[in-house]
Amino acid sequence: MGRFPEAISFAPGAPHPDTLPDADLQRYTDRYLAHLRERGADPERARRTLFEYGPSRGLVGDVVGEALGRDHGIACAPEDLVITVGAQEAMLLVLRALFASPGQVLAVANPCFVGITGAARLLDLDVVPVDETDQGVDLDGLARACRAARQAGRSVRALYVAPDFSNPGGGRMSLDCRHRLLELAEREDFLVLEDNAYGFTAGAGTELPPLKALDTRRRVVHIGTFAKVAFPGARVGYVVADQRVATGGGGTRPLAAELATLKTMVTVNTSPLAQAVIAGMLLEHGGSLVELSRRKAELYQRNLTALTEALDEQLGAAGAPPGITWNRPEGGFFVRVQLPVRADAHLLEVSAAKYGVLWTPMDQFYLDGAGDTQIRLSCSYLDRAGIEEGVRRLAAFLTKEIRS
Ligand SMILES: Cc1ncc(COP(=O)(O)O)c(C=O)c1O
DSSP: OOSOTTSEEOOOOOOOGGGSOOSOHHHHHHHHHHHHHHTTOOHHHHHHHTTSOOOTTOSOHHHHHHHHHHHHOOOOOGGGEEEESHHHHHHHHHHHHHOOSTTEEEEEEESOOHHHHHHHHHTTOEEEEEEEETTEEOHHHHHHHHHHHHHTTOEEEEEEEOOBSOTTTOOBOOHHHHHHHHHHHHHHTOEEEEEOTTGGGSOTTOOOOOHHHHOSSSOEEEEEESTTTTOGGGOOEEEEOOOEEEOTTSOEEEHHHHHHHHHTTTTSSOOHHHHHHHHHHHHHTTTOHHHHHHHHHHHHHHHHHHHHHHHHHHHSSTTSOTTOEEOOOSSSSEEEEEOSSOOOHHHHHHHHHHHOEEOEESGGGOSSSOOTTEEEEEOSSOOHHHHHHHHHHHHHHHHHHHHO
């Protein structure tokens, strides 16, 4: 985007600029301070929490925990919640806390968000891909991966999955697959790391319960972020972890407590200022994640529809180059397009320089070398007019370059 500033970019999964808060950040901070006073805090003591170091598990767990219960049916006790520096830190901490021996393997839905595979690489963890399907993940493939690990004297410790509109695949896990995944997790004794970054984009009335809301046996570690429902610059995320993990001395301790201890060695605590702003925003929306994200969810739904309609119009009609297909996600930011040619850096260069349109090659999201003829289009950063013009350019590019 830096090299081709004039190009229309379907690359970033960044929030639309119109969704950035228009209110003064001080107002949100004041709202949170009022909340602390309402709960009995001394005003001067409350004010000082913004400027001092804070508890490593976070300051605003009460506000976030109540919202998770009310909006998503995720019952979480305050001691099960850790506020993190984005979902990214949550992923790193969770992997670090759960993976104790080299025999443990992380399974991931393939294609996969690079944030989790990158964190796994940083920790030298072995990762095994399991295909993402239209219904969620390939449960037979996952069961096979568990068996193969066992036969090799190893074990699948956890599966990473984003059930509500994955990045980059755009898939959504069916309710039946959610239930069967939880049964498999119990049978094969692994945990599920649920990333809920895009759940809020489901159309009104079409929401499915997060895995954590269906989890009766403490199999699910739920990771969330305020990057999309509020704004990414705050760098505030959270993790619900109601499991116990083994300690060196043969005992166990709560996973959330372990995460908080690890966090003291990584970021010490999430910025109290950022937490106060986010909690204040949430409180201004009645303490509801759904209310906080309602306008954004509508905007992204409109954009996604605009993107698939433009693809239908430009690349679905007679005369369009053959062999181009795309999926139709019901939410999230991303559409995946299948091309009849390799979608590599060279093709992207041509697309940017000659046709003024950018996209993301999909091969980097696959762990098994697949996806080299796919591209990811993000609808989040553009307006309808930009999306339509971008797809027109994409169609011109594909028509000319694929045929010639
Ligand atoms: C799947 C997924 N998880 C999490 C995040 C957000 O992470 P963070 O809160 O660290 O910004 C993103 C952002 O792109 C994402 O795509």
